[in-house]
Amino acid sequence: MHKKICMLGGFAVGKTSLVRRFVTNLFSEEYHTSIGVTVEKKILSVAGENVTLMLWDLYGDDEFQRIRESYLRGSSGYILVVDGTRKETLATALGLQRTVEGLLGSIPFALIVNKSDVRDVWEIDDAALSALRQQGWTIFFGSAKTGEAVESLFSTLAHRLLNQAM
Amino acid sequence: MRSHHTRQATQGEILCTQLFVALETAVLERVDQTDTFSLQGTAPAWWSSIFGTTTPPSTVRPGERSPFLKQFLGEAEQGWARHAAGLVRSGPWTERDSHGTTLHLEATALVVDSRQLLLVARLGADFEQARATLQRAREQALRHAQATKLQTRTESRLTTQLSQSEELRDDLLGVLQGLGLATILTDSQGRITFISDEAAGLLNLSTDRTGQRWDQVLSCSKTDRDAIWTRLRNPAEQHDPLTLHLETDNPRWLDVTVSPHPRHNEKRILLFHDTTEIHDLRRLLDEKARFHDLVGSSPSMMQVYQLCESCKKKRSHDWARPNQGK
Ligand SMILES: Nc1nc2c(ncn2[C@@H]2O[C@H](COP(=O)(O)OP(=O)(O)OP(=O)(O)O)[C@@H](O)[C@H]2O)c(=O)[nH]1
Ligand SMILES: [Mg+2]
Numbered sequence: 001m002h003k004k005i006c007m008l009g010g011f012a013v014g015k016t017s018l019v020r021r022f023v024t025n026l027f028s029e030e031y032h033t034s035i036g037v038t039v040e041k042k043i044l045s046v047a048g049e050n051v052t053l054m055l056w057d058l059y060g061d062d063e064f065q066r067i068r069e070s071y072l073r074g075s076s077g078y079i080l081v082v083d084g085t086r087k088e089t090l091a092t093a094l095g096l097q098r099t100v101e102g103l104l105g106s107i108p109f110a111l112i113v114n115k116s117d118v119r120d121v122w123e124i125d126d127a128a129l130s131a132l133r134q135q136g137w138t139i140f141f142g143s144a145k146t147g148e149a150v151e152s153l154f155s156t157l158a159h160r161l162l163n164q165a166m
Numbered sequence: 167m168r169s170h171h172t173r174q175a176t177q178g179e180i181l182c183t184q185l186f187v188a189l190e191t192a193v194l195e196r197v198d199q200t201d202t203f204s205l206q207g208t209a210p211a212w213w214s215s216i217f218g219t220t221t222p223p224s225t226v227r228p229g230e231r232s233p234f235l236k237q238f239l240g241e242a243e244q245g246w247a248r249h250a251a252g253l254v255r256s257g258p259w260t261e262r263d264s265h266g267t268t269l270h271l272e273a274t275a276l277v278v279d280s281r282q283l284l285l286v287a288r289l290g291a292d293f294e295q296a297r298a299t300l301q302r303a304r305e306q307a308l309r310h311a312q313a314t315k316l317q318t319r320t321e322s323r324l325t326t327q328l329s330q331s332e333e334l335r336d337d338l339l340g341v342l343q344g345l346g347l348a349t350i351l352t353d354s355q356g357r358i359t360f361i362s363d364e365a366a367g368l369l370n371l372s373t374d375r376t377g378q379r380w381d382q383v384l385s386c387s388k389t390d391r392d393a394i395w396t397r398l399r400n401p402a403e404q405h406d407p408l409t410l411h412l413e414t415d416n417p418r419w420l421d422v423t424v425s426p427h428p429r430h431n432e433k434r435i436l437l438f439h440d441t442t443e444i445h446d447l448r449r450l451l452d453e454k455a456r457f458h459d460l461v462g463s464s465p466s467m468m469q470v471y472q473l474c475e476s477c478k479k480k481r482s483h484d485w486a487r488p489n490q491g492k
Contacts, residue, residue, distance in 0.1 A: 004233075011304050031308075033301045035293075036258030036270065039233045054233050062307075064300055068257055070241050086311060123315075 003161050004054045004074050005154075008067065008100070009081035010092035011060025014114040017144035018081060019057045022154050027145050034059045037071060046158050053158060061092055069103055076161045077108040079153065084113045084141070087123040108160040110138040112153050117143040183207035189287065192217075194226070196246065196282035201229050201239060203284055212288050215263035216271075228286070234259040235273060235286075242275030246282040258289055347437060354432035356380050356398060368438055370414040380436065385413045397424035398434050409441070419445040 007015040016034055020026055023040045040055045056075070061067050072078075078100055080093040093111060100109070111132070113124055129139055138156060142149025186193050190210045194203035204223045205213075213220065220226045229236030238256040245254035256273040263269065270289040277283070339360075342349065348365035350358055356379050361371070375383045381391050390410035397408060407421035419442045427433035 012308055031301075031305065033297070033304050034260075035297050035300060036260060036272075037234055038260040041233075060304070062304070064303060070237075071257075073240075074237055088311075121315075 001049065001162075002052045002054055003076040003158065004056060005157065005161075006056045006058055006072055006075050006078040006100075007081060008058060008078055008093070008096045009060065010083070010086075010089040011062050013060065013081045013083040013086075013089050014144045015060070015081050016057050018079075018112070018114060018142075018150060018153070019055050021144045021147055021150050023055070025147070027147075035065070042154075044155060044158050046155070046162050049162070051158055051162060053154065061096055067096065067099065069099075072100055072103055075100075075104060075107065076164075077110075077157050079157065080109060080111040082111060082113045082124065084115045084124050085118055085121045087125065090124060090128060108157060108164060110140060110153060110157050112140040112142050112149065115143055115145070116141045116148055117145045179207075186210070190290065191285050191287040194228070194284040194286070196284065197225060199246075199282075201227050201236075203228065210288065212269055213286075215265075215267070216261050216269060228284075232259075232261060234261075238273050238275075239284075242273075242284065245275045246277060252276070258293065348439070350380060350436040350438075351427070352380050352398070352434045352436065356395075356434075358383065359433070365438055368418070368420070368440055369412065370416055384410075386410050387413070394422060394424065394436075397422075401426045401434055407439070418442045 007019060009015055011033060012031060016032075016038075017027060019038075019040050020028075023042045034057060036059060038057045040057060041052055042055065043050050043052050045051075056071065058067060058071060059065050080097055081089075082093045083089040097109065100107075113129070133139055138160075140149040140153045140156075142153060144150065187208050187210050190212060192209055192213050193206040195206055196203055202225050204225045205220050206223070209220055217226060217228055217231050229239050234256070241256075242254050245252065254275040258270055258272050261269050261271060270293055272287050272289055274285045274287070275283070276285070343363055346364050347362060348368045349360070349362045350365050351360035353359050358376050358378055358380055361375060365371075366375075369384060371383060380394075384391070384394075387410075390408070393408050394410070401424045405423075407423045410420050410422055412418040412420055418440055421439040421441050423437045425435045425437070427435060
């Protein structure tokens, strides 16, 4: 079974790094901005069934590049990535969530506040996140650098995709 | 004639093939409205590393190898179905070959002569240049955001520190005023940086004189001024207060001590004590003693003496200096 998952968020929030950590267990401090799309695969065993996650690592959404709606089509779920050290990236993620919901309806997604390894320069407002949790959002705090919450982020979403398919 | 045309057509075909190879572009024609395509002309050098060896005109299903292309074929379908002139572009995407080398590709769907075509091009120098520009723009945006954040944080720290030290200063001023000490604080140039209410009253100053030099504010003789300047230059050397006479509408005798500021070496603290009353009393005692010595204490002389005293009280403000000769 193949499931398409889009990685969405502002630029430099760590979309590529999270996918790389999950697929190859590697991390690089260097920043190479993504242009266009890279599709990575990883097979997960969910409730005794093998699921191939097709992870669409999209470029960061900003004034230079807007997300093409055609890239989102066919997604089973998506991951919103926020950079914990830049509070404006939460607003970008919220905007993208509205776009996806408008286009694909309500499909499973999760939000990760990335870069939890540098909490001393943390900027994200806890109140805003609690409000989202109350709306039923699944929110993780994690780090592509240390690997914190990376596995659980993808496997939680995979479980939800499978539960929905059943 | 016909063979001439045929030769020309063949040469044109060869040129086209070479052109597409030079542009690193694969030309595929859709077979029977399916996901199968036949490779036209010659495959560019990069093709086999991603899509496997394909010898034209053999067929290939590129969507099987590339999930991105598979999705794009769905989008391209609409363009092909319209049979309209015009291009459907995929936008750039990245594939990795078996050696881990990444290739940036872009696909274009179009219809030519009712033939449904798919071009897959490897993006070259232009793409790399655009990428480098975007990379710089984003790095700059990140640096700018970080610098702004740092500035805001420093600013707010300094504002807090400033308000704390302002509060502390106000407290200390309150204490100083409360103690009723007549103090003046001067900087290295002798300019007044602080003057207590008590000092302002004592020196007969009705307006705020901070910023002015102390010697413009203190009306006294040159000798007194010079003595204070000496103390200001060497504040620690003498500890006895200086006595100076204030020559204002309300003349006074003042004792002045000059001390160095405990934290700022170049600053000075001048502390004034009003000793006018002591001076007056001392003078009275002196005079009394002198009257007694000179004329004794016969009742008539005592009367003269008391008359003198009452006159002196009436004109006390004129008696600022002990004028012993009169
Ligand atoms: N400290 C820290 N740095 C991280 C983390 N994740 C990513 N980074 C760094 O953040 C920068 C951006 O990471 P990317 O993964 O390229 O971000 P992206 O969201 O794919 O960026 P775009 O492709 O430009 O949209 C890189 O320098 C990474 O090393 C993390 O968890 N902790
Ligand atoms: Mg990226």
